Amino acid sequence: MQIGPVRVAPALVLAPMSGVTGSAFRRLIKRENPGCVGLVVSEFISVEALSRNNRRSLEMCRFSDEEKPIAIQIFGYDIDRMVTGARLAEESGADIVDINCGCPVPKVVKRGGGCELMRQSAHLARMLTAVRRSLTVPLTVKIRAGWDDGTRNAAEIARIAEECGVSMIAIHGRTCKQAYKGTVDWDIVRSVVESVKVPVVPSGDICSPESAFLARQAGAAALMIGRGALLNPWIFSEIELSGEKRQARKRTEVDVADVIEKYLVLLREELPDKAVIGRLKQFICQVTKGLRGGAAVRRDLCTTPGLPDFMEQLARWSDTVRSRTKMGPESLLWAGGSVDA
Numbered sequence: 001m002q003i004g005p006v007r008v009a010p011a012l013v014l015a016p017m018s019g020v021t022g023s024a025f026r027r028l029i030k031r032e033n034p035g036c037v038g039l040v041v042s043e044f045i046s047v048e049a050l051s052r053n054n055r056r057s058l059e060m061c062r063f064s065d066e067e068k069p070i071a072i073q074i075f076g077y078d079i080d081r082m083v084t085g086a087r088l089a090e091e092s093g094a095d096i097v098d099i100n101c102g103c104p105v106p107k108v109v110k111r112g113g114g115c116e117l118m119r120q121s122a123h124l125a126r127m128l129t130a131v132r133r134s135l136t137v138p139l140t141v142k143i144r145a146g147w148d149d150g151t152r153n154a155a156e157i158a159r160i161a162e163e164c165g166v167s168m169i170a171i172h173g174r175t176c177k178q179a180y181k182g183t184v185d186w187d188i189v190r191s192v193v194e195s196v197k198v199p200v201v202p203s204g205d206i207c208s209p210e211s212a213f214l215a216r217q218a219g220a221a222a223l224m225i226g227r228g229a230l231l232n233p234w235i236f237s238e239i240e241l242s243g244e245k246r247q248a249r250k251r252t253e254v255d256v257a258d259v260i261e262k263y264l265v266l267l268r269e270e271l272p273d274k275a276v277i278g279r280l281k282q283f284i285c286q287v288t289k290g291l292r293g294g295a296a297v298r299r300d301l302c303t304t305p306g307l308p309d310f311m312e313q314l315a316r317w318s319d320t321v322r323s324r325t326k327m328g329p330e331s332l333l334w335a336g337g338s339v340d341a
């Protein structure tokens with residue numbers, strides 16, 4: 001996929017996930033899927049905070065070379081602040097600036113940001129035009145199917161965005177009211193693909209080579225994967241390899257223990273202990289799903305307060321898992337899992 005001058009190859013994108021896709025997670029996923037992640041997107045960053053030079057928000061714009069190409073996603077309502085935020089994102093070296101038009105969280109929507117922008121198309125058009133003019137890098141948007149069942153206006157919003165100079169449209173095929181419930185509306189995704197010339201990237205429930213195949217059938221220029229990467233950090237390679245009709249290697253308990261430990265190291269490089277433990281527990285709760293004994297691992301690790309105790313528990317579990325490996329490969333098979341809402 002080509003987004004202006006930015007080549008996204010392979011056409012697989014790590015979705016923006018607030019509280020998840022910080023630099024540590026982006027690096028983890030890129031390292032675990034060498035050559036198989038074409039683009040990563042940051043967590044959404046408030047332009048209200050960014051334009052007031054909030055330290056944490058400025059830090060969220062940072063990334064390392066190995067994460068490139070990278071899109072920085074911003075959210076907000078006020079056009080001047082959006083322009084300032086977009087410029088700061090570009091100045092941080094982002095390859096792409098993305099505007100969030102899909103967040104359903106009440107705190108965001110009540111202030112006019114996220115999916116509320118899909119209900120205010122005239123304001124959105126002014127905002128996109130102003131931000132587009134202020135940037136030299138490509139501008140993209142991430143939208144939803146619409147506000148609710150009665151307003152599935154993704155195709156209309158996509159056309160407006162294209163007219164305003166947006167270079168790619170990602171669409172989560174659920175409405176704002178659905179949040180993460182129910183199923184993705186692939187007809188809406190298809191209607192967006194048919195409405196615009198710019199690349200369209202579907203998001204939602206792509207968590208296996210099979211679901212990737214269905215998404216491609218809807219005309220996807222690339223696929224965006226979010227929760228599937230928490231559940232299965234090797235999903236990008238598995239989808240990429242399945243395209244080449246090659247078998248992905250079997251994942252084992254040891255792989256899971258290893259990836260948790262690698263994430264811990266990366267998180268500790270950039271976050272305070274409290275945030276490290278929060279993000280790690282969130283990861284463990286997903287990545288151990290389908291693992292034999294996974295429920296016990298989640299119970300033991302995710303109820304341990306304080307980083308030192310947590311690290312001790314993790315090391316104990318990793319040792320157990322590794323010594324079990326020596327006893328025979330039968331104990332290693334991973335049963336697979338499914339995406340939780």
Ligand SMILES: Cc1cc2nc3c(=O)[nH]c(=O)nc-3n(C[C@H](O)[C@H](O)[C@H](O)COP(=O)(O)O)c2cc1C
Pocket residue numbers: 015016017018019020042043044073100102103142172203204205206224225226227228339
């Ligand atoms: C914890 C979490 C945080 C999210 N944060 C963002 C965000 O900051 N920006 C955004 O555009 N979408 C966000 N999303 C939506 C995802 O990017 C994605 O569209 C959605 O989860 C559906 O895709 P999936 O089934 O692959 O997860 C978030 C989703 C989750 C689960």
